[in-house]
Amino acid sequence: xxxxxxxxxxxxxxxxxxxxxxxxxxxxxxxxxxxxxxxxxxxxxxxxxxxxxxxxxxxxxxxxxxxxxxxxxxxxxxxxxxxxxxxxxxxxxxxxxxxxxxxxxxxxxxxxxxxxxxxxxxxxxxxxxxxxxxxxxxxxxxxxxxxxxxxxxxxxxxxxxxxxxxxxxxxxxxxxxxxxxxxxxxxxxxxxxxxxxxxxxxxxxxxxxxxxxxxxxxxxxxxxxxxxxxxxxxxxxxxxxxxxxxxxxxxxxxxxxxxxxxx
Amino acid sequence: xxxxxxxxxxxxxxxxxxxxxxxxxxxxxxxxxxxxxxxxxxxxxxxxxxxxxxxxxxxxxxxxxxxxxxxxxxxxxxxxxxxxxxxxxxxxxxxxxxxxxxxxxxxxxxxxxxxxxxxxxxxxxxxxxxxxxxxxxxxxxxxxxxxxxxxxxxxxxxxxxxxxxxxxxxxxxxxxxxxxxxxxxxxxxxxxxxxxxxxxxxxxxxxxxxxxxxxxxxxxxxxxxxxxxxxxxxxxxxxxxxxxxxxxxxxxxxxxxxxxxxxxxxxxxxxxxxxxxxxxx
Numbered sequence: 001x002x003x004x005x006x007x008x009x010x011x012x013x014x015x016x017x018x019x020x021x022x023x024x025x026x027x028x029x030x031x032x033x034x035x036x037x038x039x040x041x042x043x044x045x046x047x048x049x050x051x052x053x054x055x056x057x058x059x060x061x062x063x064x065x066x067x068x069x070x071x072x073x074x075x076x077x078x079x080x081x082x083x084x085x086x087x088x089x090x091x092x093x094x095x096x097x098x099x100x101x102x103x104x105x106x107x108x109x110x111x112x113x114x115x116x117x118x119x120x121x122x123x124x125x126x127x128x129x130x131x132x133x134x135x136x137x138x139x140x141x142x143x144x145x146x147x148x149x150x151x152x153x154x155x156x157x158x159x160x161x162x163x164x165x166x167x168x169x170x171x172x173x174x175x176x177x178x179x180x181x182x183x184x185x186x187x188x189x190x191x192x193x194x195x196x197x198x199x200x201x202x203x204x205x206x207x208x209x210x211x212x213x214x215x216x217x218x219x220x221x222x223x224x225x226x227x228x229x230x231x232x233x234x235x236x237x238x239x240x241x242x243x244x245x246x247x248x249x250x251x252x253x254x255x256x257x258x259x260x261x262x263x
Numbered sequence: 264x265x266x267x268x269x270x271x272x273x274x275x276x277x278x279x280x281x282x283x284x285x286x287x288x289x290x291x292x293x294x295x296x297x298x299x300x301x302x303x304x305x306x307x308x309x310x311x312x313x314x315x316x317x318x319x320x321x322x323x324x325x326x327x328x329x330x331x332x333x334x335x336x337x338x339x340x341x342x343x344x345x346x347x348x349x350x351x352x353x354x355x356x357x358x359x360x361x362x363x364x365x366x367x368x369x370x371x372x373x374x375x376x377x378x379x380x381x382x383x384x385x386x387x388x389x390x391x392x393x394x395x396x397x398x399x400x401x402x403x404x405x406x407x408x409x410x411x412x413x414x415x416x417x418x419x420x421x422x423x424x425x426x427x428x429x430x431x432x433x434x435x436x437x438x439x440x441x442x443x444x445x446x447x448x449x450x451x452x453x454x455x456x457x458x459x460x461x462x463x464x465x466x467x468x469x470x471x472x473x474x475x476x477x478x479x480x481x482x483x484x485x486x487x488x489x490x491x492x493x494x495x496x497x498x499x500x501x502x503x504x505x506x507x508x509x510x511x512x513x514x515x516x517x518x519x520x521x522x523x524x525x526x527x528x529x530x531x532x533x534x535x536x537x538x539x540x541x542x543x544x
Contacts, residue, residue: 127378127486134541135541138431138485138541139433141485141486142432142433142435142436142484142485143433143435143436143484144433144434144435149374149376149378149484150328150376152378215434215435216434218266
């Protein structure tokens, strides 16, 4: 006989800064069904948010600075890209909490005519995650959520980018690897390619439980909202801290996602 | 509500009941001398094993991660601990058994993360020393103090360790570490309602490996080690102040009170250290 849950009462009394009012968070789970062939619509149109969760920004509010494209590739770093998430509690008080990642590296490839996006890939150092509260950051690093010690990296690699009809609107399909699971996700994005460079804005939801991040589902919603903006710098609202301080701190030089911390 | 009932039932009641039943069985089946050494340790290991078995599937039975080894280490310690408590064993032989068990435990409990600080080459000997000293200093106390009294303090310390892990590290880890406290609760209940023949001899190694082990697991989980956690399992060692001097001559109830206060003070220091560290990263 196996059962689920435990220590909720005791844990909730003591993890007050983390998972009670202080919030909780992310977890990822592809809301667009895993394995679905594109067009599942991710979390819906750009700017859509998970049920009950407040969005920290709408894509239309973001003024993105184009990332230069060199030899058909725009290099993605925390200096020119941001990846953020919003998690909420279950029940009548969702208390949305915003967080993101301070270390990652990636590339966005455009086709030879420089007018369409061909592929996007990014590798994230999970231990670089930040939130608005240090105890929450520490808790998210723990095995209850990201388990960053065991899984120091998360990845996304696109497999298909299809135009949606409207100018600049595309649906990006790819494989998201989080914890030990790799699932296919699809989400809409607004892409702009010009002589100055590339910008991309995407907002979608995933189900963290699908990736094995299934702890504390009675208190923390499984659905997590993700926002990716290529063209906007990562600006952690508070550095990673608590007992789970990241190795390099926020805004550190990119390129470390595949290095330090790998077992 | 159902999940709370499940947790209380499978995470606390069942292990405690298994512990009580195993202690009773061992007294029935084993000789008095053997039972005095094995009953508590066997009860503890059986209870922890059953509790672990009832955990969700993320608590894997085939160890894939360092903390998956804890129920097997508890079992090993439940064998070597009572052996080391046998009459006629030289102190050096006893300590060698402790050292071997502590080393094997450390080898399995220290993860192989590249980012581990201190590195594994430092953690293994440090943890070996920690587990060894804890067991070596605790075992004599098990013989000097009444079983119920020492079991109570071990239960309080293990429960506090699990609570600190829940509050500062991980609820997942705490859920497993909490079973240790439930198992010791069973030992306490058995000792409390026995005819006075029950002892806690042989339990120190199992306690050291599991409670000390979980404190270590929680300690090294964050990027910056939470060393305050390591103070919680050693709280029962403060009972050495109670086995000699004026405190040792106190009446039973007064002695129990003083013992509990001393352990709680120690645990409060550990909790305060954890709280301070988390507020000032």
